[in-house]
Amino acid sequence: MDVAQHLKLFFDPGSLAFIGASRKTAKDDGDTNPVETMLADGYKGKVYPVNPNASEIMGLKSYRSILDVPGGIDMAVISLPRERLCQAVTECIQKRVKAIIIYSMGLDDGDDAEGKHIQAEAIRLAREGGARVVGPNTFGVINAFNGLNTYWAPMYTEKKIPMGAVCQSGIFSYRSWPDPPRGWGRMVGKVLDLGNLGDIDYADALEYYETDPDTKLIFLHMERVRNGRRFFEVARRVARKKPILVLKVGRSEEAARVVASHTGALGGKDEVYDGAFRQCGIIRVRDVDELADLTRAFLFLPPLKGNGVGIIGHVGGIRGMGTDAFKAAGLNIAPLSRDTLERMGKLFPSWIRPFNPLDTWPAGIIHGYQQSTEQLVDLMLADPTVSGLLFVVWTVPPDEFKAWDATDIARRAAARFPDKPICTWGYGPDSAGWQAILEKTPGLLWFPTPERVARALAALHQRWRFLQETDE
């Protein structure tokens, strides 16, 4: 049984035992109860609470020991103080359990030698018995596609997303963006919390997501990696199939020390990670804002095939701001062909020569804003030097200002040029209203700043280049 098969058990066990299940519920205690969570999220497999001091937990029969449970058990979750961990693992092995999640803390993550010893022993017992371990110091697994959730609270999910996450913290348990696009609601895909990396590591998780049909995009929250060589080999292969984003913690030396104390081992030089990520096509995000932006970009936009972008809007101020943003992200302001510039010039007054970034205002004065902007957006997207577009709109409240309709322009552009990513940003009093309208259109995304547009497009281009360069 290889590790990918073990991971299929972790994400979709037919039966699971919860060793150390609590009798308290989230309603009557400051604590939470994962058995309650599992039932609330509608998981259809069999759930067996194990607690020698209870006969019933959350309406389910409770057992003294996992050995008393009738029939086989695919997965066990151990939530016990560290002193009782090894005994519980031994019983899991006797029961032929192949997938073990260890919640217990105070092991490699603690400050004494005893904890490190217990962790090593528990892992040894499990591996020798044919089982694999997620954790310790983890909350385990979430799978929104079958309702499995070993975390300490419900998913509260309203929509499934095709994202497979691997993390070392509960921060990334539920969803991955701070502000979901309005109307998207709460979303979860699959999550695997590796905790102390006692056994199963990032490379294993990548191999599971590599062939998982529910996963189109992979996100790694990483404090450290154990077997770097294997990880980067696997990552390079998987990255050719699915985009991989990473939030690698420990950029500062101080953070690297802190991380060591959180999950138990030193991380390694940050610059080494940086270069290695890039070489194997992993895209590094700087914070959770960028994680949200890039997730949306990879799920909803086509690739940026060249490094030249167009910027258009009816405001001169976007020229400097937009140029700063795209240059900082490593993209170029597309020069536009002579032919395009000549055609554009016919729409402008004689005293101005249009160029990219393009302020459409002077053309609007002559030809009307709706018509001239539509023509200029079209000319820009048709230009061979332009691989993607930032379209800037003035966000007057859509229901209060009907004079012209930038949404219509954006929608038509997205329909005419489905192979070029089009991003929108707007200034004005009602960005929320416009975001909601614009994001209903396939191929269009809204971002809160021009800088975030630029970084999202740069990530699309980074992946595109990786795929070209590694194409055999």
Added chain:
Amino acid sequence: MDVAQHLKLFFDPGSLAFIGASRKTAKDDGDTNPVETMLADGYKGKVYPVNPNASEIMGLKSYRSILDVPGGIDMAVISLPRERLCQAVTECIQKRVKAIIIYSMGLDDGDDAEGKHIQAEAIRLAREGGARVVGPNTFGVINAFNGLNTYWAPMYTEKKIPMGAVCQSGIFSYRSWPDPPRGWGRMVGKVLDLGNLGDIDYADALEYYETDPDTKLIFLHMERVRNGRRFFEVARRVARKKPILVLKVGRSEEAARVVASHTGALGGKDEVYDGAFRQCGIIRVRDVDELADLTRAFLFLPPLKGNGVGIIGHVGGIRGMGTDAFKAAGLNIAPLSRDTLERMGKLFPSWIRPFNPLDTWPAGIIHGYQQSTEQLVDLMLADPTVSGLLFVVWTVPPDEFKAWDATDIARRAAARFPDKPICTWGYGPDSAGWQAILEKTPGLLWFPTPERVARALAALHQRWRFLQETDE
């Protein structure tokens, strides 16, 4: 009459003439009409449309020439093609107008010599006649406090904010943040669009805001500055009285070239600006997200008096992420005193030694999450090495999860330590719900990422240091 007196006229004229007023309204045309805007926003002064082809505009009597208007006129707005600009300025001077806003484009911002010549001549005529000019290539002035709005659309404002903005683009006309804190609605304070900087410059605007009682915070969107020496002298003086934020465009050389074509002159080396801003206490923002964050921080948080911060939450993952964020922003993770660490230690299991950043989880298991987190937040804020706090919460939907109440902890902390800025960030499914609840508390702000918390606190500290170092 000094320039500050002129600017008082610009922001609060008793009467104004609109030369080149259009008969079209925003409702029947792709264009907008500033006369309509002024009336819609409830400006109480006298408004005189000037258009030789109309007898009435928006229900107001229209005049053939400004010279036909009865009585005096404080301010004129000129919206005419450049060929007719100088004649209009001459008539304004004959009418003894002291404040002139020039909308006209194709001057220093155009590509021919003729435009530059016309601009120079118009400014000369105005100055010799005792008037001062805002623009050309501007939309002029917004003053939410008296309803004055010479822009091309209504303010749509719901609330006034004590922010004085100076800009060179309509992007910053209406409000300064992409996503206002929920419940704040649409906000405007005062805005002065300097356009081509033909006459009135940033230093003049700063001197106006320096003594303006409506203004507590100043924001500059700057593509270039004309008289650098005077600007930085004035800025250093004004920055001691009110925080000044700047979004300086032209970081990349390419953007600097682009900016030159937008408003007519070269900008200068970016690093020179960077150092000069810092020396005179101006705080530079990187994008509109940061502008929003710092605006809120300066309006609603106390100063960060030391460079040590505390980080606390019931999740280990914040340790690495938070440390990276604060180190990148130039702040330190406060070491905590021996006494504080000893008191904290009593709440933790024996296998863990607490430190900052603090994961409260192991203490919560023993003592309950509510009580232990409250005590630990209190201990941290009381520590002399901690000048501000990042409090991390898990954003379960407030109405679905009652087990423990982080809002109560945050509120009590803000009340007990009003001199230390407390910022919150949360991970989980309902950040919006928590932001709305937490931001009702004075002294507390919510941010979308730990990195944005760190940069906001770093800006507070930068200003605090500037005030200390320049204190005479």
